[in-house]
Structure formats: C-alpha cells, structure tokens
Amino acid sequence: MKLRKSRQSKRGRIEIIPMIDVMFFLLVTFMLASLSMQSLHSLPVNLPRGQAAPMQAKTAITLTVTADSQILLDKIPVTLASLTETLKPMLRPDSKIILAADSAAPHGITVQAMLKAREAGAQQFLIAVKRDQ
Numbered sequence: 001m002k003l004r005k006s007r008q009s010k011r012g013r014i015e016i017i018p019m020i021d022v023m024f025f026l027l028v029t030f031m032l033a034s035l036s037m038q039s040l041h042s043l044p045v046n047l048p049r050g051q052a053a054p055m056q057a058k059t060a061i062t063l064t065v066t067a068d069s070q071i072l073l074d075k076i077p078v079t080l081a082s083l084t085e086t087l088k089p090m091l092r093p094d095s096k097i098i099l100a101a102d103s104a105a106p107h108g109i110t111v112q113a114m115l116k117a118r119e120a121g122a123q124q125f126l127i128a129v130k131r132d133q
Contacts, residue, residue: 087120
C-alpha cells in the first residue's frame with residue numbers, strides 16, 4: 001500500500017519581475033548619485049564646439065560670460081571692476097579657472113574678464129567647449 005504525503009512538494013520559482021524592479025531602482029539611484037557628484041557652478045551657456053580632451057580640476061572656479069555680457073563667478077554676478085576683489089579670496093595655489101563663455105559673448109569682454117582674473121592671481125585657465133559628435 002502506498003501512502004500519500006499530506007503536502008506535495010512544489011519546485012521553487014524565481015520571479016523575474018521583482019528582480020527587474022530592484023535593478024531599475026538601483027540604476028536610477030546610481031544615475032542620480034553620479035549627477036550630484038558633478039560640479040555644476042556655471043550657468044547654461046551656448047558653448048562653442050570643439051575637440052578637447054576631458055580635464056578634471058580639483059579646485060576649479062567657473063568664470064561664466066553670457067551672451068549679454070554678464071560676468072559670473074560660480075553663479076555670483078560680478079562686474080569687471082569688482083571681479084578682482086571677488087576672485088582673490090576664492091583662489092588657492094592650485095586653483096584653476098574654467099572659462100565658460102557663450103559663443104555669442106563679445107570677445108573683448110571675455111578677454112577683459114580673463115585679464116582681471118589674472119590680476120587677482122589666477123595662473124591656469126581651462127576653456128569649456130561643447131564636444132563635436
């Protein structure tokens with residue numbers, strides 16, 4: 001005589017939908033975390049196009065020149081006259097100035113801003129460009 005078990009053993013299944021949800025959540029979390037690590041001290045400007053190797057500056061100060069000749073230091077509006085006094089306390093010995101000038105910005109204002117930054121003690125300038133595809 002053969003006796004039956006009161007419970008039949010079922011084979012375990014791995015559900016894929018919850019695993020996809022967890023992977024999507026992790027993907028979004030890491031994407032947002034990597035975006036928050038970026039230094040976004042400049043305003044959005046229409047950068048000129050060009051080929052340049054990506055550079056990382058550890059202590060960078062962004063000097064933005066907009067199309068309507070506004071000058072900003074890390075989103076702080078300044079004038080050509082006050083640029084030197086505003087920049088001096090921000091500079092460190094290894095600081096680099098990232099110049100983010102709009103492609104429609106007057107060339108003279110951009111050069112004057114760079115000269116004022118040099119008067120404040122800036123030694124190295126990096127020019128921001130939009131990569132050609």
